[in-house]
Amino acid sequence: MKTILTSLIFTAGLVAGQGAYAQLRVEISGVGSNQIPVAVAAFADEGQSPTQISAVIKSDLERSGAFKVIDAGTINDPNNVDYGAWKQRGADAVVVGTVQKLANGSFDVRYKLHSTVQASKLSQLDQSAPQQYTRLAAHKIADDVYEKLTGVPGIFATRIAYVKQEGKAFRLYVADADGESEQLALSSNEPIFSPSWSPDGTKVAYVSLEQKKPVVYVQNLVTRQRTVIANEKGNNSAPAWSPDGSKLAIALSKSGNTQIYVASASGGSLRRLTNSNPPVIDTEPQFSADGESIYFTSDRSGGPQIYRMNVNGGDVKRVTFSGTYNISPRISSDGKSLAYISRRNGNYQLYVLDLASGQEQRLSDTTNDQAPSFAPNGKYILYATDSGGRKALAMVSVDGRVKQRLTTQAGNIKEPTWGPFMK
Template identity: 45%
Template sequence: MMKHYFRALLMSLLFAASTAQADMTIEVVGVGSQQYPIAIIPFQNENIDNQPVTPVIGSDLNTSGVFKVIPITDRSLHAYTPANLNLAALQASGAQYAVLGQIFSEGGQAVVKFWLIDVATKQELIAYEKRGNPAQLRRMSHQIADMIYEKITGKSGAFASRIAYILKTGKAYELQVADADGYGAQTVLKSRMPIMSPRWSPDGGKLAYVSFELEKPVVYVHELATGKRWQAANFKGSNSSPAWSPNGRQLAVVLSKDGGSQIYIVNVDGSNPRRISQGGEINTEPSFTGDGQSIIFTSDRGGSPQIYRASINGGNAERMTFSGGYNASAKIAPDGKSMTYITRDNGYRVAVMDLATRRSTTLTSTNMDDSPSFAPNSSMILYETDVGRRGTLAIVSSDGKVKQRLKSQNGEVRQPAWGPMLR
């Protein structure tokens, strides 16, 4: 019964980094119940600094499963200002919305001026100008896609965010970060020993993770901008499962220094460890609630792995899950309205619980899912799964309708974490 409960740890013990730099590609395997037809017209001076903008915008919207991008092959439909837009032809193509714009350099900066048009009403829904470093045009493209997504759907986008994950190639491991679309993968740490459990700091500037480089699990904190890192938990025995407090000043960690696996809170520099969990031999996978006053975690205290909630000030823990013999790896959504976790339901699958009603829904149909992580807008969940006995990443919407796979060109990809928005 506890076999899958220890699957991530056992894999990590068999699982450390190579030099592969291949980006991942997104495959859409399910779309939303409603798709918005949108035409994205190539911007004027599209290929400035060899960083095309509209292909990134189009890919973001298309892979979201919420938009249907209308191909623009007829050059007579090209326009760089709303005044020159052929609305009748666009409407005939099936487009409900159109995006158009211009790119130019000014004072050493890249300037992207764009419009979002409602084709039927001719209304300008967005007229905006973004400026930035020319090297950041791809990030600006993600931000524009977020603006379009929010204007049309009424929900925040999450394209301008990053993900972290563990890439395993042969006997080597890499901790990598990439854009939310899998592009621009960069290696943070390489090792011949296992790396696991990456977690983003609230400001997106640091990662906490577990490394076995000292031949035992130790929790590290790593500054991405400087490469500086330090041990945040290196106590006697095992140190694992880091989770950031909302203010970024503390970590919840799992320590075995006093016997069993117990949850502690430590300062980010590793000082002042304070035990939170009481009871049970295995208490693991902590995660803070949004207000920072409680921790949810997995425990075997009821006889099988279930999810509990405890105050950071101590006291009795509240059991959160009751259905089924296995529920684990819980995370609270950034908006605080729901909780994702892994449940055993004809396989190990991603589920989501509405915290107001305590009603749960299984979202995936694969059999070996693990490590679910919410997007910063709470609408999507990133997780690991097995495809052809190979670890890969996948994304499912919180209603289960939109599904994507992030396919790596080499190696296995596991233990993902979705980071906050980049501002």
């Protein structure tokens, strides 16, 4: 299968003329319960590429916690893998590939995945990658390995967005899921918060205080064009996209207490969904994966809890019952799990709730967690927390076994959001 790397290249103009910034450092702890042993060989002639393809693949697979990576050294003939020998070395699968520089300056990156269990080739992927996207080519290979061996789509080629505060400056960044290739989307002397990816991954909605009040914007990451979505009296906050990308659910205090509205993704056409009596605070809306429901935080029961209503604002039902303070609902892509922040014994920690069984699990061991965001495959959750006196990003698998910390030497990083799969 031959592909040309066009997906995820939407950020090509994102930082034109701007310098690189400090990258995030990833620290990993814990492993999956049943790791798959995979041998990854050095790609033939990968030294001519600006990216060491095999090293990125190894790092991706190791970070997932799902694989035990075996260094396969160099395999001279990628088309001739000795299945028996690699099976004896404990590998269930072998990754091999080649890199060739083309006359136009791009790179032909080819890979094959072999199964020692089945003694056959499982997959192959051929990509033509411009020089600046060889790292993306490696992420796509790791995604293919992950999916072929686990049955679940990989998320290594996806993107994350977050806010970094450095002194009095606030900056909205977009980066690879591993924190590399950090790019600046917006810089302001006023706070930026609540970024939210559009379903097609080309836009980000967020709240900015640059007008000395909270205003909701949508920014196109390709053209950098910004659109004001809500600049009503009072606070305009908490934008969340509908699955089809046509609408945004937002929280507005234009009529007094904060309530939930829906607006067109191109701006305007406000429609109120909640109208609590007596007045309460309804905020932090999130569309369900099928677009038929909206989850939100409300204090209508006396303290903040998470509720669900239909997309038109009716049939409100309470969802969280454990603990007296539950906020920041985020729903998984399959609609089966709800992530949220719960305050228990004075600690703000990340929990996940199985919506069918009602069983909840605490996923973090930190004490001041914020802003959870599911990976698009539903297997990992990104969130902000305190680390060494600073705000940092953390990532955890939904079973709680694999934990990662993403830190930087300068500034506080917070308000993370995980982007969608790119087609």
